[in-house]
Amino acid sequence: MGRLRDCVVLLGPELEPWRCASFEWTGDTVTAVERTAPARTLESGALVVIPGLTNSHTHMGDSAFPDGATGLTLEQGFFRPDGFKYRRLAGLAREEHLPHVVNHLRYMARTGTVAHMDFREQGPAGSELLREASRITGVDSVILGQFSGVPFGAEALAANVDPLPADARRELEDVLGVADGFSESTMNDLTDTAWREIRELTGRLGKLRAIHCLENAGYRDVSLARTGRGDLARALELYDPHLIVHMTVADASEVALLASSGKTAVLNPRANVCLGLPVPPVRALLEAGANLLLGTDNGMLNSPNLFAELDFTYKLAKSQYGDAVRPDPLAILRMATSNISAVRGPAHPGCLEAGLPATFVVLDFHQPHLRSTQHLPASVVTRITPEDVLATFSRGRPLYQDPRLAL
Numbered sequence: 001m002g003r004l005r006d007c008v009v010l011l012g013p014e015l016e017p018w019r020c021a022s023f024e025w026t027g028d029t030v031t032a033v034e035r036t037a038p039a040r041t042l043e044s045g046a047l048v049v050i051p052g053l054t055n056s057h058t059h060m061g062d063s064a065f066p067d068g069a070t071g072l073t074l075e076q077g078f079f080r081p082d083g084f085k086y087r088r089l090a091g092l093a094r095e096e097h098l099p100h101v102v103n104h105l106r107y108m109a110r111t112g113t114v115a116h117m118d119f120r121e122q123g124p125a126g127s128e129l130l131r132e133a134s135r136i137t138g139v140d141s142v143i144l145g146q147f148s149g150v151p152f153g154a155e156a157l158a159a160n161v162d163p164l165p166a167d168a169r170r171e172l173e174d175v176l177g178v179a180d181g182f183s184e185s186t187m188n189d190l191t192d193t194a195w196r197e198i199r200e201l202t203g204r205l206g207k208l209r210a211i212h213c214l215e216n217a218g219y220r221d222v223s224l225a226r227t228g229r230g231d232l233a234r235a236l237e238l239y240d241p242h243l244i245v246h247m248t249v250a251d252a253s254e255v256a257l258l259a260s261s262g263k264t265a266v267l268n269p270r271a272n273v274c275l276g277l278p279v280p281p282v283r284a285l286l287e288a289g290a291n292l293l294l295g296t297d298n299g300m301l302n303s304p305n306l307f308a309e310l311d312f313t314y315k316l317a318k319s320q321y322g323d324a325v326r327p328d329p330l331a332i333l334r335m336a337t338s339n340i341s342a343v344r345g346p347a348h349p350g351c352l353e354a355g356l357p358a359t360f361v362v363l364d365f366h367q368p369h370l371r372s373t374q375h376l377p378a379s380v381v382t383r384i385t386p387e388d389v390l391a392t393f394s395r396g397r398p399l400y401q402d403p404r405l406a407l
């Protein structure tokens with residue numbers, strides 16, 4: 001059993017801050033929360049407990065090359081077959097690669113993250129490597145595997161009728177034998193027939209489906225020129241994805257289409273600006289009622305520190321609203337916590353109450369820059385540095401614990 005006394009806990013799916021006389025867990029479950037009063041401000045510090053964070057879009061495979069995309073366009077850095085990422089990954093031996101990924105998963109735990117949804121390149125071997133890193137660290141890796149190569153040439157893509165070639169079909173089956181689902185760079189990488197096949201197979205096996213959409217205008221333009229429909233419309237019609245990643249250049253009709261589909265979008269605003277792209281329409285997506293998650297995207301582009309992403313996203317959304325009150329910072333924090341249950345189900349509620357998983361982060365609000373906060377949710381979203389994270393627990397297991405925190 002573990003217990004924290006006289007702390008503040010962000011409770012329930014809305015993440016309401018409550019002063020609690022005690023917060024207890026036994027095994028993998030929160031067993032008692034003794035709440036005393038709402039706690040929006042602090043006078044002289046406190047331990048603050050928040051749900052463990054989920055980073056809903058990563059590519060930790062390329063964490064071996066931090067800032068490797070500096071000076072490169074999206075196409076030069078990240079597109080197959082010859083983008084920087086794929087060339088460098090191909091030259092990296094497993095025994096060199098694995099420690100990079102393990103160390104970055106540990107950094108994620110160090111900065112409050114318990115789970116991530118990863119677009120994993122390199123076919124079944126790539127998915128295996130991340131599975132091993134997840135086993136070593138205890139960070140929950142939801143692995144969305146990819147083909148190691150490019151199944152179709154330009155001619156086949158232009159004709160847009162061929163099914164998956166036999167070797168790609170075999171690789172897909174092998175990937176899904178290891179991974180939790182499938183991901184692909186863009187809708188333009190495969191034919192409509194292949195997308196239907198992948199939807200059918202992943203559906204039969206109960207696997208997740210994810211895709212990048214509308215990261216830049218080229219995603220939409222190529223799809224329109226080739227098929228008469230934009231990439232988001234095609235994704236919804238052919239592939240029925242659980243996660244639609246980016247929405248960076250989504251226009252009003254695409255925001256409305258996403259919202260009416262009921263699908264979840266994952267925003268990665270720091271990665272977008274890192275590539276010189278526009279920022280995603282956070283305000284429009286919030287106002288449309290879309291379920292939103294947050295990701296840090298490629299290890300090449302960003303550190304996988306969600307507190308940095310929360311800070312950036314909140315301030316970006318404030319600028320888009322253009323007033324003093326919107327959005328509620330907790331609406332941004334929900335993108336890294338309780339909004340995940342719509343995708344991962346009730347076993348992953350992303351929030352804290354008695355009876356729910358003991359998956360939480362302890363923050364040191366005794367620090368000088370936090371101890372007298374006048375708006376605790378805003379401080380959680382904008383002011384947390386790695387040194388303020390005292391512990392990260394996943395189902396009662398410490399993934400990271402600072403020696404300053406005695407439990």
Ligand SMILES: [Zn+2]
Pocket residue numbers: 057058059119212245297298
């Ligand atoms: Zn990505």
